[in-house]
Structure formats: C-alpha cells, structure tokens
Amino acid sequence: xxxxxxxxxxxxxxxxxxxxxxxxxxxxxxxxxxxxxxxxxxxxxxxxxxxxxxxxxxxxxxxxxxxxxxxxxxxxxxxxxxxxxxxxxxxxxxxxxxxxxxxxxxxxxxxxxxxxxxxxxxxxxxxxxxxxxxxxxxxxxxxxxxxxxxxxxxxxxxxxxxxxxxxxxxxxxxxxxxxxxxxxxxxxxxxxxxxxxxxxxxxxxxxxxxxxxxxxxxxxxxxxxxxxxxxxxxxxxxxxxxxxxxxxxxxxxxxxxxxxxxxxxxxxxxxxxxxxxxxxxxxxxxxxxxxxxxxxxxxxxxxxxxxxxxxxxxxxxxxxxxxxxxxxxxxxxxxxxxxxxxxxxxxxxxxxxxxxxxxxxxxxxxxxxxxxxxxxxxxxxxxxxxxxxxxxxxxxxxxxxxxxxxxxxxxxxxxxxxxxxxxxxxxxxxxxxxxxxxxxxxxxxxxxxxxxxxxxxxxxxxxxxxxxxxxxxxxxxxxxxxxxxxx
Ligand code: ADQ
Numbered sequence: 512x513x514x515x516x517x518x519x520x521x522x523x524x525x526x527x528x529x530x531x532x533x534x535x536x537x538x539x540x541x542x543x544x545x546x547x548x549x550x551x552x553x554x555x556x557x558x559x560x561x562x563x564x565x566x567x568x569x570x571x572x573x574x575x576x577x578x579x580x581x582x583x584x585x586x587x588x589x590x591x592x593x594x595x596x597x598x599x600x601x602x603x604x605x606x607x608x609x610x611x612x613x614x615x616x617x618x619x620x621x622x623x624x625x626x627x628x629x630x631x632x633x634x635x636x637x638x639x640x641x642x643x644x645x646x647x648x649x650x651x652x653x654x655x656x657x658x659x660x661x662x663x664x665x666x667x668x669x670x671x672x673x674x675x676x677x678x679x680x681x682x683x684x685x686x687x688x689x690x691x692x693x694x695x696x697x698x699x700x701x702x703x704x705x706x707x708x709x710x711x712x713x714x715x716x717x718x719x720x721x722x723x724x725x726x727x728x729x730x731x732x733x734x735x736x737x738x739x740x741x742x743x744x745x746x747x748x749x750x751x752x753x754x755x756x757x758x759x760x761x762x763x764x765x766x767x768x769x770x771x772x773x774x775x776x777x778x779x780x781x782x783x784x785x786x787x788x789x790x791x792x793x794x795x796x797x798x799x800x801x802x803x804x805x806x807x808x809x810x811x812x813x814x815x816x817x818x819x820x821x822x823x824x825x826x827x828x829x830x831x832x833x834x835x836x837x838x839x840x841x842x843x844x845x846x847x848x849x850x851x852x853x854x855x856x857x858x859x860x861x862x863x864x865x866x867x868x869x870x871x872x873x874x875x876x877x878x879x880x881x882x883x884x885x886x887x888x889x890x891x892x893x894x895x896x897x898x899x900x901x902x903x904x905x906x907x908x909x910x911x912x913x914x915x916x917x918x919x920x921x922x923x924x925x926x927x928x929x930x931x932x933x934x935x936x937x938x939x940x941x942x943x944x945x946x947x948x949x950x951x952x953x954x955x956x957x958x959x960x961x962x963x964x965x966x967x968x969x970x971x972x973x974x975x976x977x978x979x980x981x982x983x984x985x986x987x988x989x990x991x992x993x994x995x996x997x998x
Contacts, residue, residue: 520646521565521586525555526637526661527654528601530568530587534577544582551654553762554974558982559585565644567637573597579644590640592633599629602839605657611841612691613656613683614802614896615922618841620690627693631660634700638664647671650985653704655679660696663703675985676704679759680898681924682714685721694725702728702737702750706988708757708981710898710924715754734989751989757981758924761904763973770881770909778882786827786886787865791951793828794887796880796902797894798835799872801845804893804920804937805832809852809868811943816860816867820948823865831871831883846872884909889916889950892923893937899924903932907965916950916958917965918943928968931961 531552532544546552555566565586570577576591592600603626612620638661641651653661653676662674688694698721701707709715719735722728728737738749769775786792793812797803812828815821832849836842853870860867875883884890890906900923907917907929919925919932926934935946950958983992 519586519644520649521563521644522646522649523559523562523564524567524641524645524649524651525564525654526567526641526651526658527551528569528605528657530566530570530589531555531585532582532587533571544580544587546582553765554759554978557975558978563646567640567644586644588640588644590633590637596629596633598838599623599626600633601657602836604630606836606839607841608691609656609659610680610802612687613680615681615683616687616690617801617895622692624692634658634660635664637661638668641665642668645669645672648673650982651675652677652981652985660700661703662707663700666703673985673988674704675706675708675981675988676701677708677757677759677981678710678714678898681711681896682709682717682721684717685724688717688721689725694721698722698726702726702735702752704752706981706985707752707754708984709754710756710758711927712756714898714924715756718754733991753984753989753991755984755991757977757984758928758972759899759901760969760972760974760977761901761908762975763904763908763970766877766881766905766908767911767970769877770885770911772878775878775881776885778878779885782882782886786829786869787824789824789827791821791826791888792886793826793889793891793947793951794883795828795830795832795891795893796883797832799832799842799846799849800835801841802894802896804895805830805849806845806852807895807937807940807943808891808893809849809856811940811947812868813852813856813860814940815944815947816856818944820944821951823861823867826951827866827869829869829871829883829887831873831875833874834872880905881909884915885912887915889918889947891918891947892925893918893920893935893943894923895920895937897923897925901925903929904969907962908969910962911966913959913962915962916953917962918946918950928972929965931964933961 531547533547535543535545565588567588569592570589573594576589579588607621611618637658645651648671650673662676719730722735726737728735733755734751734753736749736751795808853868856868884906892900892903903919903925917932919929919934920937921934933946933950935943937943
C-alpha cells in the first residue's frame, strides 16, 4: 500500500484521460495553459468549489510529464505518456478496441495483446498518481472507458478511498462484451469502485448482466456483489458495488446566456445571410466518427434531393464534422467516404451560388457553435449509437426563442430524456427521410410545443444536477441516495 505522501494531498480527486487545460506555446517559446472549453470542466467547477481538489490526466502532448501546477483552486497533476504508449493505450486499446466494441461493433474491434499490456501499464500509472495526491478517505471520481482498471488498482493501494467511475459512452450488451479477451479483468477493474455510473439504465443493466455472466457475480436490484474468485485464486472479501444511470447534461444556463448574447445573435444573422437566406437550414454537428451516423444522414439527404422533396436554395444542409482521431485507420476511411459522398451530392444537386450541402471539417469556438444552432431550423442528431450526445441538449438550449426542431436517433442516451424530439431509427433510411420531412413541414405550434418540453428537461437536469447526483450516489454507495432528484 502506498501511504498518503508527505506532500500536499486533496480530499477530492478527478482522474480523466485528459487534463482540463491545453498547453499554449508562445512565439518566444514560453508556455501557458488555457482551460479547455469542455462540459466536464464546467460540471466539475460546481462540485469543486468548496473543496481541495486535484485533477489527474494526460497533458495533451507525448513525452515527460510537466510538474504538477495550480490553476486557481485546482491542482493539475499531469500523467506522462510516451508516443508509443499513446499509440497503444489511446489510439489502440481505447479507440481501436473498446470504442467500437462498446458502440455495437459498428466497425470491428481490433484485439491486440500488446495494446492491452500498455493499457494496463498506463492505467496503473494513473492509479499511482491518484494514490499519491489523494488525502486519507478522499473521494475519487474516475472518468470513462480509457481508465477502467483504475478503480481496482487504486483500491489495492488505498482501501480508504471512496471511488466512483462514470462511463461517458455506452456499456455494451454481454453478447458483445463477451468478445473481449480481457473481459473479466475489465469488470474486476470496475468493481474496485463503490459506485459505477452510466448514461442509460440499459447500460447499467448490461454491466450487471456482464458481471453475472463473466464473473459469476450476484446482484440484488442495482447492487452487484462479487467475491473476487472467478479466476481460481482466493479472492478478497466480497464487495458490493452499485451500478445505476446518471445521465450527463450541459451547463444549460451558461449556454443559454451565451446564445442570448448580442454578438452570437448578430453572428447567427450573418451566417443565415451568407447561406443565402434559405427557408430551411438543416444542420448536423458531430465529431467525425462512424458512431455518429453521418453517412446514413447524407444518404437520406441525397435521396430527398433526388426525390425533389428538398432543393437548394430553399433548403440547404450544413454538416460540421469536427476532426477526430485522424491517426486511426477507420477514421481516415470514414473521412474519405463522407467527403466523396458530399462531393457527389453537390455535383448532382448544387447550382452556382446554391449549395446543397455545406461541409465544414473544422473545430469552432463555443460562440460559433451557439450561432450555428440558432440558424438551424432542423437539427439532425442521428448517431447509430451514442452514450448521450450533448449536441442535442445544446441545440434545444440555444433555441430559447422557441423555434427549431430536433430530429434525434433512438440510439442516443439523449433519446431517453428528450422524448418529444422527432425520434428516428437512422438505419431505416425511408423512415429517416420521412422524419426529416415531418420536422421541416409540421406547423409552428407543434414544433414549439415539442421544443418547450425539451428545453424544460435540459434546464431541470443540467450538468450541475448531474455532478451532484453522481456524488450523492457515490457518498452512500452501495445504497441508493435518499434524495436523488432522478430516482
Ligand atoms: P462526444 O462523442 O465527443 O462525447 P457529444 O456528446 O456530442 O459527443 O459532445 C461533443 C461536444 O463537442 C459538444 O459539446 C459539441 O458542441 C462540441 N463540438 C462538436 N463539434 C464541434 C466543432 N466543430 N467545434 C467545436 N465544438 C464542437 C462523449 C460521448 C457522448 C457523451 C459525451 C459526454 O461519445 O455520447 O454525450 O462524451 O458524456
């Protein structure tokens, strides 16, 4: 056991693949750190306010880790990763094995023992860093699929800690999870936590079923009990771990204020004008990822154009595809396919000055995203599988003017909550086309009614409620928290 170190320790520690800051190198060679504009940072701010908190994560560039440093009240503890480790742990095991396996095997997962070995090594490094900075009895919140072994590795060293883990992506059905050669070790890693949180109740159920099938664990309601002896070794004392859904959300007030600012409104008007004041703007905003259903969406749009149901300049489609994981083969292939399809559609259906599909392969500041959302008459969020999908929640929040319409895939976590969206099955191209047309053509009152209810949902269950619900559940795990706003 690593005893709490003599240096400064913290009673709240977050472990996530990335630190919430980006390094900026100035022309004179000096470096500064800038807070990355992410939902997680905002969510954590609300729960870190009155605590001594540390955040353990990779600093965003390969090589030796910078020394820990303070950013306001928060202690940042960089974890060093070599270029080879990034290839094997991050691009390899996390994004080439786990990501496709956990997203319904949309592309086949790759299993490499060498990737697994590096994943283990890196998880151990994260656990060691957390063990060093966590105060006696501290609360530790571990994030996401890159760090599934950390809870047990940490528990081994620091049984005094209260450990929670949250999965930002889906947890697959046992029939798929069982393909993973290291399935038992992943589950044992997670069972080192006191509470494991998921986006949807189905994800929590999938996890519990996997624990039963793979480890022979028992369960009562949402509490899994496991004796620790599935591999024939005499195990530790049985542990009980609660697994439940705590769906993530956005900083609704912050995003609404941003969307309401005069500069964003002016920018929205400017974008609309530059698109040629179309009657209907359709918008898609996704990381360029095969889970997001961009190809299926383009197929539906292409057919609607071919059928003459929509046409520029009256209707135009804007697809923002954020560059993502460009060193992973499946992502490079996807980009080529998407750009080929956009080229073909525009070749067939655009006219000089009237573009059928505007395709933007770029990252934008939050202000630009908020302006784009305000321009969108119909937002197309049609992933084949998505843990939650924050774009859907950002869109309904940005449209506080009451306008707009949200087409939302049933296969997103968001669809569990945003039930008055125009729900669709993105695999069913005919159905998807019908749903898009309905979202375009329904009368204003029907659309406003739907959007009102969606906005209320996001406003009530914002990211601050999410973080508080998670921590409340962790505090009393394995029992249910007495006053959770969701249960
Ligand atoms: P992601 O797969 O990254 O997250 P999502 O939830 O949609 O997906 O979040 C994307 C974020 O990036 C949104 O805040 C969006 O506004 C922003 N964004 C997208 N394109 C952008 C661009 N071009 N420029 C700037 N910003 C852009 C994972 C899971 C999701 C889960 C989240 C949070 O896959 O299912 O909702 O984590 O748990």
